[in-house]
Amino acid sequence: xxxxxxxxxxxxxxxxxxxxxxxxxxxxxxxxxxxxxxxxxxxxxxxxxxxxxxxxxxxxxxxxxxxxxxxxxxxxxxxxxxxxxxxxxxxxxxxxxxxxxxxxxxxxxxxxxxx
Amino acid sequence: xxxxxxxxxxxxxxxxxxxxxxxxxxxxxxxxxxxxxxxxxxxxxxxxxxxxxxxxxxxxxxxxxxxxxxxxxxxxxxxxxxxxxxxxxxxxxxxxxxxxxxxxxxxxxxxxxx
Numbered sequence: 204x205x206x207x208x209x210x211x212x213x214x215x216x217x218x219x220x221x222x223x224x225x226x227x228x229x230x231x232x233x234x235x236x237x238x239x240x241x242x243x244x245x246x247x248x249x250x251x252x253x254x255x256x257x258x259x260x261x262x263x264x265x266x267x268x269x270x271x272x273x274x275x276x277x278x279x280x281x282x283x284x285x286x287x288x289x290x291x292x293x294x295x296x297x298x299x300x301x302x303x304x305x306x307x308x309x310x311x312x313x314x315x316x317x318x
Numbered sequence: 319x320x321x322x323x324x325x326x327x328x329x330x331x332x333x334x335x336x337x338x339x340x341x342x343x344x345x346x347x348x349x350x351x352x353x354x355x356x357x358x359x360x361x362x363x364x365x366x367x368x369x370x371x372x373x374x375x376x377x378x379x380x381x382x383x384x385x386x387x388x389x390x391x392x393x394x395x396x397x398x399x400x401x402x403x404x405x406x407x408x409x410x411x412x413x414x415x416x417x418x419x420x421x422x423x424x425x426x427x428x429x430x431x432x
Contacts, residue, residue: 207361246424247362247407249421306352308364309354314359
């Protein structure tokens with residue numbers, strides 16, 4: 204299947220700092236990328252959907268000013284957690300889709316811990 | 319309101335036997351269903367999918383069955399292997415709208431015992 208990478212795989216930061224997570228589709232062009240977060244023993248919760256070159260669509264309850272998403276190219280999307288707080292600690296996963304009916308392929312995830 | 323439900327949080331099966339993972343949905347607009355497998359601290363891996371125009375799709379040891387009238391689907395793994403031990407997520411997608419976002423169930427932890 205298609206390969207999606209995420210960087211970093213884990214990050215620890217101090218409260219109040221900003222953290223950027225990169226998501227790359229390595230062998231396909233991801234016209235749409237999705238960002239999820241997962242709390243322990245919970246399902247994957249969609250945070251936002253982004254199409255290349257346009258603004259992201261955020262799910263209800265997700266603060267767009269806190270979770271900045273950029274999808275500048277067909278192979279790269281970034282999620283920036285601004286002014287991170289301990290409650291933002293979670294497992295963040297991205298996925299890419301090559302077309303409207305294509306399967307989503309997931310990255311390996313990024314473990315964020317905010318102290 | 320949970321639109322995709324996996325009512326069994328866990329399932330334990332003996333190696334070589336069949337594993338049956340169940341999933342129910344409530345949204346009649348869903349027309350495409352997927353199963354993903356996930357290991358701890360890793361992203362989900364796509365396993366198999368099925369369109370609502372079919373009632374069965376098979377890929378090796380994995381078969382997905384869809385019962386549209388009951389809004390129910392199941393994943394059969396036969397024979398089960400210890401390496402199949404993971405969390406399995408059922409996901410559904412509606413074809414309407416501008417983005418084909420997935421709605422996930424909470425997952426079922428499958429343990430295959432040697």
